[in-house]
Amino acid sequence: MNSRRILSLARRVILQVLHDRRTLVLIVVGPLIILNLLAILFRTAPAAIPLGVVNEDLGITSPVGGTINLGQRIADELAAGDTFTLVALDREAVDSSLRDDSVQAVIVFPEDFTTHFLQDRQAVLEVRLEGSDPTRSQAISAQVTQAAMRSLASLAGTAMGASPITQAGEGTLPVTLHATYLFGGQEFDAMDYVAPVYIAFLGMFFVFLLACVAFLRERSQGTMERLAATPATRTDIVLGYMIGLGLFALIQVAAILFYTVWVLKIHYLGSLGLLFLVIALLAVAGVTMGILASAFARTEFQVIQFIPLVIFPQALLGGLFWPVSDLPAYLQPFAYLMPLYYANRAMRDVMLKGWGLAEIWPNLAILVGFIAALIVLSALMMRREVA
Amino acid sequence: MTSDDVVQTNELHKRFGPIHAVDGVTLSVRRGEIYGLLGPNGSGKTTLIRLLLGLLRPTSGSIRLLGEDMPNKAILGQVGYMTQTSALYEELSVRENVAFFAEMCGRKDRVWMDEVIELVELQDRSRSPVRTLSGGLRQRTSLACTLAHRPRLLLLDEPTVGVDPQLRATFWSYFRRLADSGVTLIVSSHVMDEAERCDRLGFMRQGKLLAEGTAAEIRRQKGAGTLEEAFLQFAAAGLEGDSR
Numbered sequence: 001m002n003s004r005r006i007l008s009l010a011r012r013v014i015l016q017v018l019h020d021r022r023t024l025v026l027i028v029v030g031p032l033i034i035l036n037l038l039a040i041l042f043r044t045a046p047a048a049i050p051l052g053v054v055n056e057d058l059g060i061t062s063p064v065g066g067t068i069n070l071g072q073r074i075a076d077e078l079a080a081g082d083t084f085t086l087v088a089l090d091r092e093a094v095d096s097s098l099r100d101d102s103v104q105a106v107i108v109f110p111e112d113f114t115t116h117f118l119q120d121r122q123a124v125l126e127v128r129l130e131g132s133d134p135t136r137s138q139a140i141s142a143q144v145t146q147a148a149m150r151s152l153a154s155l156a157g158t159a160m161g162a163s164p165i166t167q168a169g170e171g172t173l174p175v176t177l178h179a180t181y182l183f184g185g186q187e188f189d190a191m192d193y194v195a196p197v198y199i200a201f202l203g204m205f206f207v208f209l210l211a212c213v214a215f216l217r218e219r220s221q222g223t224m225e226r227l228a229a230t231p232a233t234r235t236d237i238v239l240g241y242m243i244g245l246g247l248f249a250l251i252q253v254a255a256i257l258f259y260t261v262w263v264l265k266i267h268y269l270g271s272l273g274l275l276f277l278v279i280a281l282l283a284v285a286g287v288t289m290g291i292l293a294s295a296f297a298r299t300e301f302q303v304i305q306f307i308p309l310v311i312f313p314q315a316l317l318g319g320l321f322w323p324v325s326d327l328p329a330y331l332q333p334f335a336y337l338m339p340l341y342y343a344n345r346a347m348r349d350v351m352l353k354g355w356g357l358a359e360i361w362p363n364l365a366i367l368v369g370f371i372a373a374l375i376v377l378s379a380l381m382m383r384r385e386v387a
Numbered sequence: 388m389t390s391d392d393v394v395q396t397n398e399l400h401k402r403f404g405p406i407h408a409v410d411g412v413t414l415s416v417r418r419g420e421i422y423g424l425l426g427p428n429g430s431g432k433t434t435l436i437r438l439l440l441g442l443l444r445p446t447s448g449s450i451r452l453l454g455e456d457m458p459n460k461a462i463l464g465q466v467g468y469m470t471q472t473s474a475l476y477e478e479l480s481v482r483e484n485v486a487f488f489a490e491m492c493g494r495k496d497r498v499w500m501d502e503v504i505e506l507v508e509l510q511d512r513s514r515s516p517v518r519t520l521s522g523g524l525r526q527r528t529s530l531a532c533t534l535a536h537r538p539r540l541l542l543l544d545e546p547t548v549g550v551d552p553q554l555r556a557t558f559w560s561y562f563r564r565l566a567d568s569g570v571t572l573i574v575s576s577h578v579m580d581e582a583e584r585c586d587r588l589g590f591m592r593q594g595k596l597l598a599e600g601t602a603a604e605i606r607r608q609k610g611a612g613t614l615e616e617a618f619l620q621f622a623a624a625g626l627e628g629d630s631r
Contacts, residue, residue: 221474221475221476221477222470222472222473222474223474223475223476225442225470225474226468226470226474226488226532227491228440228442229440229442229463229466229468230463230464230488230491230492231460231461231463231464231491231492231493232491233460
């Protein structure tokens with residue numbers, strides 16, 4: 001140990017970083033951007049959940065308390081909080097509304113809902129859930145049950161409700177929730193819900209870095225200069241990279257899919273071939289993003305700095321942790337700029353809803369569009385070094 | 388220009404901000420000629436070569452290579468370019484590197500590739516990854532890559548840097564054989580004994596082509612005994628010109 005040498009080394013390291021302005025800025029600004037994003041995301045109150053209500057309850061009219069419609073009371077209670085926005089529906093429209101995402105769940109009050117309650121001292125709530133997000137399903141079930149409990153409790157004040165509520169046996173709730181699922185079901189756990197997104201994210205992340213470094217080395221070792229002095233055009237080079245690295249992306253995608261499906265035993269519906277296609281497209285987009293990003297980096301160290309700038313926002317905004325519909329309105333356009341968002345949607349539609357090419361093709365078409373745009377941009381960015 | 392002119396530039400200028408890297412170079416190189424581009428470091432040799440290849444856009448002036456106006460991507464298939472540092476794919480073997488650059492120019496000829504690899508005396512190492520080679524061996528691989536597609540015009544940027552004297556002699560006798568077979572070579576260098584082997588020389592300083600001619604002509608012009616003295620005198624004269 002020699003303290004002078006250590007200090008000289010430290011000084012040299014400091015000088016190197018100081019000479020690399022971009023690194024300096026990123027070290028300070030990068031974490032702030034991410035923290036800021038996280039603060040926004042965690043502080044955003046989840047948007048109100050659209051809840052469908054089919055109220056066919058005829059209620060009951062008694063000489064003492066007037067007309068009582070229990071279904072209406074529960075619906076009013078649900079509407080009172082910020083948790084739900086209610087959408088009145090017909091019975092026939094339940095599944096189609098769930099399918100097109102206009103509601104997340106539907107509560108159905110049959111004609112004899114109030115009558116039944118008075119007879120059995122039990123309110124049986126029929127809830128139909130969209131079901132692809134188990135966490136959300138649970139939250140909706142819990143909220144609906146609580147709202148029903150509160151409205152039944154308020155009945156206690158009326159002559160009508162007094163006896164049944166107070167006489168209800170200890171430990172037995174006067175509310176039972178009978179849930180059915182459009183997609184998924186109780187056997188789908190949280191991992192099943194996030195798996196499609198993770199698969200897509202990982203498929204993109206590694207090839208992005210690989211492409212970034214490979215392309216950067218082409219420049220740093222001088223072979224790009226040599227390549228530029230051959231008849232090879234910029235587009236030739238980008239496409240060549242895309243196919244070459246794309247092959248490894250496909251191998252990786254196959255390995256990821258195999259592992260999640262057969263080893264981690266993720267529940268999935270839909271076709272495996274279609275899943276492969278979606279991730280493969282995203283991986284190819286990752287390669288082209290890497291080539292484009294490498295144009296902005298001079299060293300491999302700077303490539304690492306792209307992780308916070310390119311990868312994290314995709315992870316945070318692309319629907320990996322927060323549903324895009326819950327993002328603040330001014331952040332949502334960013335999500336639409338990210339290939340990951342479209343891949344996520346397609347993956348979830350296939351894995352959780354069992355949809356086919358006929359339903360998910362718009363997302364795939366957008367991914368292909370992204371790839372084409374990235375190829376053009378990468379080729380244009382190379383202009384600086386390849387005349 | 389005559390039909391024999393393989394390289395032809397007219398009043399070529401290249402500015403990088405305030406720096407005038409190439410300053411009004413008019414040059415013509417005939418078919419089968421070895422043209423030596425001499426000059427100190429930073430005199431604009433590399434910039435000139437990169438301009439010729441179309442790797443840089445000239446600020447003004449025109450360039451014709453092999454009868455075609457530059458930039459022209461297609462014509463580059465007949466041009467061989469050896470960069471100053473041996474730009475090679477580290478993971479690939481010598482042979483794979485040579486094959487790749489041949490394919491990029493649209494010509495892959497196994498017999499010729501063997502011949503090129505033998506020329507640079509790398510037949511024993513042709514399967515070795517470039518990563519494992521010493522500096523001199525890399526330089527040889529780099530030359531092999533430059534020749535892989537049988538170019539008609541060679542632009543060699545200091546090809547003999549890091550090459551031992553014996554191999555340097557081999558390189559030069561090969562350059563001469565190529566020239567005799569009709570290939571045109573532009574070779575940049577700052578080694579004077581190499582200059583003697585060129586058919587014609589151009590002396591560059593601060594982006595200007597200060598003097599041109601055969602080695603004998605250049606010596607005679609300044610009444611100098613050696614090329615080195617002649618160039619020192621040209622350089623000094625150039626300096627006076629600058630200060631005026």
